[in-house]
Amino acid sequence: MTTQRKIGEVVLELDRVSLSFGGVKALTGISFDVREHEIRAIIGPNGAGKSSMLNVINGVYHPQEGTISFRGEVRHEMNPHRTATQGIARTFQNIALFKGMSVLDNIMTGRNLKMRASFLEQAIHVGRARREELENRHRVEEVIDFLEIQHIRKTPVGRLPYGLQKRVELARALAAEPSLLLLDEPMAGMNVEEKQDMCRFVLDVNEQYGTTIVLIEHDMGVVMDISDRVVVLDYGKKIGDGTPDEVRTNKAVIDAYLGVAH
Amino acid sequence: MEFFFEVLIGGLLSGVMYSLVALGFVLIYKASGVFNFAQGAMVFFAAATFVGLHEMGLNFWLALVATLAAMIVLGLATERIVLRPLVNQPQITLFMATIGLSFLIEGMSQLFWGSQPHNLDLGIQDEPIEWINAAIGLGISKFDLAAAGIAAVLVAALAVFFNRTRIGRALRAVADDHQAALAVGIPLQQIWGIVWAVAGFVALVSGLLWGARNGVQFALTFLALKALPVLILGGFESIPGAIVGGLIVGASEKLAEVYIGPKVGGGIEGWFPYVLALLFLLVRPEGLFGEKRIDRV
Amino acid sequence: MLYREAGQFKATYAEDQQIFPIRQDRIAVLLMLAVAYLLVPFFANEYWLSAILTPFLIFALATLGLNLLTGYAGQLSLGTAAFMAVGAFAAYNLLLRVPGIPLLVAFVLAGVCAALVGIVFGLPSLRIKGFYLAVATLAAQFFVVWALTKFGWFSNYSSSGVITAQKMSILGYSFDSPLAKYLLVLTIVAVLALAAKNMVRSSLGRAWMAVRDMDVAAEVIGIRILHTKLMAFAISSFYCGMAGALYAFAYLGTVEPEGFNLDLSFRVLFMVIIGGVGSILGSFLGAGFIVLLPIFLDTIAHPIELGLTLPPGLMSNVELVVFGGLIIFFLVVEPHGLARLWQICKEKLRLWPFPH
Numbered sequence: 001m002t003t004q005r006k007i008g009e010v011v012l013e014l015d016r017v018s019l020s021f022g023g024v025k026a027l028t029g030i031s032f033d034v035r036e037h038e039i040r041a042i043i044g045p046n047g048a049g050k051s052s053m054l055n056v057i058n059g060v061y062h063p064q065e066g067t068i069s070f071r072g073e074v075r076h077e078m079n080p081h082r083t084a085t086q087g088i089a090r091t092f093q094n095i096a097l098f099k100g101m102s103v104l105d106n107i108m109t110g111r112n113l114k115m116r117a118s119f120l121e122q123a124i125h126v127g128r129a130r131r132e133e134l135e136n137r138h139r140v141e142e143v144i145d146f147l148e149i150q151h152i153r154k155t156p157v158g159r160l161p162y163g164l165q166k167r168v169e170l171a172r173a174l175a176a177e178p179s180l181l182l183l184d185e186p187m188a189g190m191n192v193e194e195k196q197d198m199c200r201f202v203l204d205v206n207e208q209y210g211t212t213i214v215l216i217e218h219d220m221g222v223v224m225d226i227s228d229r230v231v232v233l234d235y236g237k238k239i240g241d242g243t244p245d246e247v248r249t250n251k252a253v254i255d256a257y258l259g260v261a262h
Numbered sequence: 263m264e265f266f267f268e269v270l271i272g273g274l275l276s277g278v279m280y281s282l283v284a285l286g287f288v289l290i291y292k293a294s295g296v297f298n299f300a301q302g303a304m305v306f307f308a309a310a311t312f313v314g315l316h317e318m319g320l321n322f323w324l325a326l327v328a329t330l331a332a333m334i335v336l337g338l339a340t341e342r343i344v345l346r347p348l349v350n351q352p353q354i355t356l357f358m359a360t361i362g363l364s365f366l367i368e369g370m371s372q373l374f375w376g377s378q379p380h381n382l383d384l385g386i387q388d389e390p391i392e393w394i395n396a397a398i399g400l401g402i403s404k405f406d407l408a409a410a411g412i413a414a415v416l417v418a419a420l421a422v423f424f425n426r427t428r429i430g431r432a433l434r435a436v437a438d439d440h441q442a443a444l445a446v447g448i449p450l451q452q453i454w455g456i457v458w459a460v461a462g463f464v465a466l467v468s469g470l471l472w473g474a475r476n477g478v479q480f481a482l483t484f485l486a487l488k489a490l491p492v493l494i495l496g497g498f499e500s501i502p503g504a505i506v507g508g509l510i511v512g513a514s515e516k517l518a519e520v521y522i523g524p525k526v527g528g529g530i531e532g533w534f535p536y537v538l539a540l541l542f543l544l545v546r547p548e549g550l551f552g553e554k555r556i557d558r559v
Numbered sequence: 560m561l562y563r564e565a566g567q568f569k570a571t572y573a574e575d576q577q578i579f580p581i582r583q584d585r586i587a588v589l590l591m592l593a594v595a596y597l598l599v600p601f602f603a604n605e606y607w608l609s610a611i612l613t614p615f616l617i618f619a620l621a622t623l624g625l626n627l628l629t630g631y632a633g634q635l636s637l638g639t640a641a642f643m644a645v646g647a648f649a650a651y652n653l654l655l656r657v658p659g660i661p662l663l664v665a666f667v668l669a670g671v672c673a674a675l676v677g678i679v680f681g682l683p684s685l686r687i688k689g690f691y692l693a694v695a696t697l698a699a700q701f702f703v704v705w706a707l708t709k710f711g712w713f714s715n716y717s718s719s720g721v722i723t724a725q726k727m728s729i730l731g732y733s734f735d736s737p738l739a740k741y742l743l744v745l746t747i748v749a750v751l752a753l754a755a756k757n758m759v760r761s762s763l764g765r766a767w768m769a770v771r772d773m774d775v776a777a778e779v780i781g782i783r784i785l786h787t788k789l790m791a792f793a794i795s796s797f798y799c800g801m802a803g804a805l806y807a808f809a810y811l812g813t814v815e816p817e818g819f820n821l822d823l824s825f826r827v828l829f830m831v832i833i834g835g836v837g838s839i840l841g842s843f844l845g846a847g848f849i850v851l852l853p854i855f856l857d858t859i860a861h862p863i864e865l866g867l868t869l870p871p872g873l874m875s876n877v878e879l880v881v882f883g884g885l886i887i888f889f890l891v892v893e894p895h896g897l898a899r900l901w902q903i904c905k906e907k908l909r910l911w912p913f914p915h
Contacts, residue, residue, distance in 0.1 A: 058779055084781030096776035098769050100837065108762070109769050113781040115762040119790060122761040123754035125578075133761060137572045176780065297690055347891040354635060355890055357690055358832055361825065362886025369879030377876070487821070490694045527709045536698035543687050543695065 007228060008036030011212055012057065012180060017066030019052055019236075026052040027063065027236045034180075039206055039213045041223045041244075044233035045256055050216045051093055053233065054182045057214070058090055059083050070180075084113060089178035091169045093185050093216075099158040103168050106157055107143060110175030111136045143174050147201060163194045167201075174205065181205065183215045187222060195219065199226060224248065232256070269520050270513055275406035277492075277512020278413045279475070282468040283485050284492040284504040285417065286461045291498050292424075292437045293457035296345060296356050300364035301465060302486020307371045308333055308462070309469030309478045313382050314375040326466075333466050336367070337458025345454075349440075368483050379479035382470065409471045413505075416467060420460075421501055433457060437499070491539035496550055503550055511535045578756055595745055600738055608737040609810075611850065616741075616748045617805045619846035622830040623755055623839065624798025629828075630837035631759060632791035633771025634684055638696035639799050639827045641703035644819035645673040646800025647722075647807035648713050654725045655715060662729050666747075666804050673800020674793040676703065681792025685785045700821055707816035714815075721815040724808040740809040747805065751798060756839050758794070767791055768837075829882060833889050835898025844897040852885075853878055 012034040019027040027049045034040045042050050055061040057068060059078030067074050070086060089110070098106050114136060117129035125133075144150055147167050152160060157168055166186060173181060186202065187195045203226055205211050217223050223230060224244040232240030232247055234256040240247045247253055283305060290298045298304075311332050315325040344359055424430040435443040436453050444450055469478075472485060488511070496507025518534045567582055569575040579585045603612065625639050650669035653660055680699035684692055707713045707720060714720040727734040727743065734743050758764050766787045769777035778784050807814040826849060834845020856878060893899055 060775060060779065080778040081781055081783055084779060090779060092776065096773050096779075098772035098776070100772050101765065101768050105765055105768070109765045109777070109782070110780055112762050112766055112769075117762070119758060119763050119794065122763050123758050125757040125761065129761060133576060134572050137576065141572070172780070344887050344891075351890070351894060353689065355894055357635075357693075358828070359887050359890045361828070362883045362890070364883070365825075365879045366883030366887070369876045369881075369883060372876045373873070373880065487697065490697065494691060494694055529705060529709065533698060533701035533705055536694065536701055540683055540695045540698045543691055544683055547686050547691065 007038045010034070011036040011071060012214075013069045014053075014057070015067045015069070017056060017063045017068065019049075019056055019061055019063045025236050026061075027056070030066070030233070030236075030238050032231045032238060032241055034212060034214055035229075036179075036212050037206070037210050038228040039202070039215060039226055041227035041230045042214065042216045042233060043218070043220075043223055043230060043247075044239075047235075048233040049236040050233055051184055052236075054090060054184055054214070054216065057083070057182060058088065084176070087177075087179035088182065089173035089176045089180075090182035091166070091173050091184055091186055093188070095162075095165045095169055097157045097165055097169055097172070100156070102154050102156055103149065103160070103171075104140065104144075104153045106168055107140045107171045107175045108136060110172035111140065113176065139177075140175055143171050146174070146204070147171050148197075163190050166190070166198070170198075170201065177209075178211060180212045180214070183213065183217075185216050185218065187217060187219060195222065202226065266517075269516050272403070272406065273513035273516030274509050275403070275410050275512070276516065277509040278406075278410045278505075279468070279471060279508075280485075280488055280492050280511055281505045281508025282413050282416070282464065282471065284489040284496065284508055285420065285501065286464040286468065287489055287493055288496075288499065288501055288504045289420070289457060289461045289464060293433045294345065294454055295353070295437060297353070297360065297498070298363075298461070299357060299360040299486060300340070300367055301461070301489065302483045303364040303367035303371070304333070304336065304462065304465040305469040305472065305485055306478075306483045307336065307367050307469075308466040309382060309473035310371045310375040310380070312466070312470060313380040313473065313478050317380070330463060330466055333462030334459040337462040338455050341451075341454045341458050364483065364486065379477045380473075382473035382478050405475065409475075412467065412471065416464065417501060417505055420464075423460075424501065429453075429456065488535065491535035494539040495542055500550075506550060511538070514538055576760075578753075578760070592749070595749075596742070600742070603741075605737045608741045611854070613737070613741050613744050614806075614810050615847055615850045616744045617802050617810055618827065618830060618850055619843045620748050620751060620805065621799050621802035621827050622834060622842040622846045623752060624795045624802060625827050626831050626834075626837065626839070626842045627755060627759070627767070627798065628791050628795035630831060630835075630841075631764060631771065632767035632788065632795075634681070634788060634791055635690065635693040636696040636792075636795070637693050637821070637824050637828065638680065638699035638703070640819040640821065640823035641700045642673045642677055642796040642799035643803025643806060643823070644703055644707055644816055645676045645796075646670055646803030647724075647814055647819070648707055648816075649673065649800070650804035650808065651722050651724060652713065652715075662727050666801060669804045670797040670800040673803065674797040677792040677796025677799075678789050681789050681796075684788045684792070697821075700824055704816045704819060719815060720817075721813055722807070723813045724811075727808055734809075744805055744809050747801065751801065752839060752843075755798070759839065763787075763790065829886060832886060833896050835896030836894075838896070838898035840901065841896050841898030844901065848897065849882075852881070856881065 010033045013031075014033070015031050017027055017030045018025070030049075030053065042053060044050055052061060056063050057078065059080040059082070062077035067076055068078055069075070070078075070083070070088070098109065101109075115132050117132050121127060121129040144153055147170065149164065149167055149171060152164060152168075157165060160168065166188075170183070170186060173183075183202070187198050190198060199222055202213060202215070206213055215223075215227065227244060229242060230240070230244055230247045231238060232250070232253045234252075239252040239256060240250045242250075283301060286301045286304070287298060290296055290301070308329055312325050312329040315328055316322065320328065340363060344363055345356070348356055348359055422430075424433060432443070432448045432453055433456070435446070435448055436450060440450065443453075468485075492504060492507040492511050494507070495510055496503025496505070515531050515535050519531045523530050567580075569580065574580070579588060599608075599612065621639060621643060624642075625636060628634050628636050646669045649672040650665050653665040653668055654662070657665070676699070680696060683695045687695055711717075711720075714722045727740070734740050759767075766777070766782045767790075769780070769782055770784055770787050770791075774784055777787075803819065811818070830845035830849050831842065832845070833848055834843070835841025853874075856874065889896060
C-alpha cells in the first residue's frame with residue numbers, strides 16, 4: 001500500500017559497524033543504507049540489536065568499528081547533540097518522556113534547538129524571548145493538531161495511558177522538524193485501533209513532510225504494509241535486506257523467526 | 263624518613279576507623295539500596311548510650327549488650343517508620359529522609375544523655391608500643407593497633423557472612439532486586455531487620471572505638487561526613503572497598519596535613535579527602551571497587 | 560467555587576502563556592504585594608521586621624536558588640552556604656576596595672562571583688550524578704569556608720575572619736532602619752523571584768527539567784547537557800550569593816566564614832524539601848515555615864517552662880528532633896511539600912462550597 005513517492009539519494013549509510021559491551025557483541029559488521037524520503041524498517045527477533053542500531057545512529061552508543069555517514073559526512077561515531085542539529089530525531093522503546101512536565105512542555109522541549117534567546121532575555125521575558133516562545137508555541141500546536149492530542153496538552157505525561165504517551169513522544173520528535181526520524185517500536189503495546197492511528201500518522205509524516213523514516217517494528221503486517229525496504233537483523237548480524245516481498249521469502253529470515261537452530 | 267612512616271602508619275590506622283563507619287553505610291546500601299546518612303548519628307547514639315548506661319551503674323558487658331539491643335530497636339524502628347513508607351520513592355527522597363533521620367537521632371541522643379562530652383575508657387591506652395618503638399624507632403599507638411585488629415576481625419566476619427551463608431546470599435539478592443527476591447520467597451522484612459541490626463552492631467563498635475579515641479561528643483556525628491569520601495573511593499557496595507577507601511583517606515589526610523598543610527596555613531584535613539574524592543570521581547565515577555552502571559535506553 | 564476558571568477564555572497563546580493565567584491568581588499576587596509594601600510597614604513592629612520578615616525573605620531567596628539547582632535541574636547540592644559566603648565576602652570586599660561603587664552593582668557583582676565559584680564546582684556534574692555530586696558540593700562547602708578563613712585578604716585581615724558589613728546606601732539614602740532594610744530586601748527578592756519564574760517557564764527551565772528527568776533523551780533532542788547544568792549552577796549560585804550578601808548586610812551585620820557552615824546548607828535544603836521541590840511558591844512557603852518554626856516552638860515552650868528550669872540547649876535539641884521528624888513526615892506524606900498541599904487546597908477551592 002505504498003503510494004508513489006519520490007525516493008531520493010542515499011542519505012544515511014552504515015559501513016561494517018560493530019558494537020560490543022564488554023564481552024557481549026551487540027552488532028557485528030552491519031552495513032546498510034537509507035534513501036531520502038523512504039520508510040526503512042528494521043526487523044528481527046528480540047535481542048537482535050535493533051535498538052542498539054538506532055542508538056549508534058543517534059550517537060548514544062559509540063561503535064568500536066565501522067563508520068556512519070549522514071548527508072555525505074563520514075564519521076566513526078556520532079554525537080547526540082550534533083545529530084540533533086543535523087535534523088535527526090527519534091523515539092525510544094521504553095518511553096523517554098520527561099515525566100515531570102506536561103505534554104505541551106515536553107513537546108516544546110523538542111524545539112529547544114530553535115530557541116536562540118539568552119537566559120537574561122528569558123528572565124525578563126520581553127522582546128526576542130517572548131516572540132520565540134509564541135512562535136514555537138504556534139508550531140507545537142500544529143504538531144498537536146496533526147497528532148490529535150489537543151485534549152491532553154496540559155496533562156502531566158506521567159498520568160497518560162501508554163498509547164498516548166507514545167504519541168506524545170512522536171510529537172516531541174516531530175516538533176524538531178527532522179529530516180530523518182528514527183522510531184523504536186512506535187506501536188508496541190497498542191491495540192488494533194491505536195496501531196491503525198499510529199500507522200496513519202507515520203505515513204502522513206512521510207507523505208506531507210517528506211521525512212525519511214527508519215522504523216523498528218515487530219508487527220509484520222505493519223512492516224510489510226508501509227515500508228519501502230526492510231533490513232533484517234539476528235544476533236547482531238544482518239541476514240536480509242530488500243523490499244518487503246524479497247525479505248518475506250528469504251529463507252534465513254524465516255529460519256530466524258521460526259527459531260531454527262543456528 | 264621515619265617520621266614519614268610514622269605519619270603514614272598513623273594515617274592508615276585512623277583510616278581503619280573511618281572504614282568502620284563506612285562499613286555501616288555499605289551494609290545498608292548493599293541490602294536496601296538506601297544511602298543512610300544517619301549512620302554517623304547512629305554511631306554517636308551508640309557511644310552516648312553505652313557511656314550513659316555505664317555511668318548509670320551498669321558494668322561494661324551489660325551496658326554493651328543493652329546498647330546493642332537499643333541499636334537493634336533503633337534500626338528496626340527506622341526500617342518500619344521511615345523506610346517502609348518510602349519504598350517506591352526515588353533514591354534522592356530516601357537520602358533526604360535519612361538526613362532528617364540523622365537530625366532526629368542526634369537531637370534524641372542529646373535529649374536522653376545530655377550534651378556534655380563524656381569519656382569512654384576501653385582499657386586500651388593511646389600510647390606507643392614500647393618494643394616496636396625500641397626496635398624500629400616508630401611510634402605506633404597501642405590503641406590504634408588494637409582498633410585495626412578489631413576492625414580486621416569485623417570485616418572478615420562480615421565478608422564470610424555475606425558470601426558464605428544463606429542469609430548473606432539472601433541479603434545480596436534483596437540488594438539487587440527487591441521484587442525478584444520476594445518472588446523467590448525471601449522474607450523481605452526479616453532480612454531488612456537483620457541488616458539494620460548488623461549495621462547497628464557495626465555502629466556500636468565504631469562508636470566505642472571512636473568514643474574512646476576522641477571522647478563521646480557531638481562532633482562524632484560529623485564522622486558520617488568523613489565516611490563519604492571513603493565510600494566514593496571504595497564504591498558504595500563493596501566491603502573491601504570500604505577498607506581500602508578508608509586506608510587511602512586516612513593516610514592521605516594525615517600526609518597532606520603534615521606535608522602540604524604548613525605551606526597553606528594548615529587545617530586542610532577538613533576538605534582534603536573531599537577534593538581527593540572529587541578528583542577521583544572525575545576519573546572513575548564508580549570508585550575503585552564499584553560497579554559500572556550502563557544506562558540502557 | 561471561588562477558584563473557578565469558568566468564563567476565563569484564552570484567545571491567544573500569549574494569554575495562555577502568561578505568568579499567572581488564572582485571574583484569581585493575579586489578584587492574589589497583587590494583593591500580597593500590596594500587603595507587603597503598604598500594610599506591613601504600618602503594622603509591623605521592629606522585631607517582626609528585623610527578626611522575622613527580613614530573614615524570611617533572605618532565606619526565601621537562597622531557597623529559590625537551591626530549588627533552581629536541585630528542584631528544577633535535579634543536581635543535588637549540599638554547598639549552598641558556601642555560595643552564600645562567597646556572595647557576602649565578595650560584596651564586602653567590593654564595597655571596601657572599589658571606591659564609589661554603587662551598592663546594587665556591588666551586590667550583583669558579588670552574585671556573579673558566587674556564580675563563577677558555582678560553575679567551578681559544578682563542572683564535575685557532567686560526569687557525576689546523584690549523591691556523588693552531593694559529595695562534590697560538600698567539597699565546595701568545606702573548601703570555600705576554609706579558604707575564606709585562612710586567607711586573611713578576604714576579611715581584611717581581621718582576626719578569625721569576622722567582617723562587619725558596611726552601611727547600605729543608594730544615591731545618598733541610607734538604609735539604616737529595619738523598615739528600610741526590609742523594603743530593600745523585599746524589592747530585590749521580588750525582582751529575582753519574577754526572573755526565576757520567567758526562566759523556569761521558558762526554554763531554559765524546560766531544558767533543566769529535561770536534564771533532571773532523563774538526560775539521555777534530553778541530549779538526543781539536542782539539549783547541551785553540560786551547558787544546561789552549568790547554567791543551573793551559575794544562576795543558582797548567583798541567587799545564593801545575593802542571598803548571602805543580603806544576609807550579611809541587611810540581617811546579621813557581622814559575619815564570619817564559620818557562620819556559613821554545613822548546618823546552614825542543610826537548613827536551606829530542608830526549606831526546599833518542605834516547601835516543595837521544583838516550585839517557586841514552595842521556596843517561599845518552605846522558608847517561611849522553617850524561619851517561623853523555632854519561634855513557634857519557643858512560644859509553646861514558654862507556658863510549659865513555668866516552674867521548671869530547663870537545661871540550656873534543650874530547645875535546640877528539641878528543634879533538631881522536630882526538624883528531623885518533620886522532614887521525614889513530609890517526605891512520607893507529601894513528598895512534593897507545602898506547594899503541593901497548596902495546590903490541593905486550590906483544587907478543593909474550585910468546588911467549595913459545593914460537594915462535587
